Amino acid sequence: MSVIHAPVCVTHAFTAAHELQVVSLVNTDEIRTLYTYNRWANRRLLRAAQRLPWPDFIRDLRSSHGSVRGTLAHIIWAEWLWTWRWRRESPKQVFATEDFHDWATLESR
Numbered sequence: 001m002s003v004i005h006a007p008v009c010v011t012h013a014f015t016a017a018h019e020l021q022v023v024s025l026v027n028t029d030e031i032r033t034l035y036t037y038n039r040w041a042n043r044r045l046l047r048a049a050q051r052l053p054w055p056d057f058i059r060d061l062r063s064s065h066g067s068v069r070g071t072l073a074h075i076i077w078a079e080w081l082w083t084w085r086w087r088r089e090s091p092k093q094v095f096a097t098e099d100f101h102d103w104a105t106l107e108s109r
Helices: 030-049 054-059 067-087 103-108
Strands: 010-014 020-024
Touching: 030 067, 030 103, 054 067, 067 103
Parallel strands: none
Antiparallel strands: 010 020
16 A cells, blocks of 8 residues: 655654654555546536536526536636645646537536
């Protein structure tokens, strides 16, 4: 079992000699399981959203991200951003809802 050393997945512990030690909480098998689940859940969410007529999908619902499309665009952007942050980079790009002009664009991300 290999261990991923990422700042978001660690805690600190003290050894018997009271030395600070970094302890990993997540291994690669767990990360793979989480990514597999995430892909499954995202496909299921997209399939459910595709049942909406396009005008309803893009209609402003006066919610945090405007429309269902806006919410999905936010989810896609946030996952993309966190993937980069795991690589110790923090891009400034934000995905615009309007960039997702059809189902194929949403599916490709």
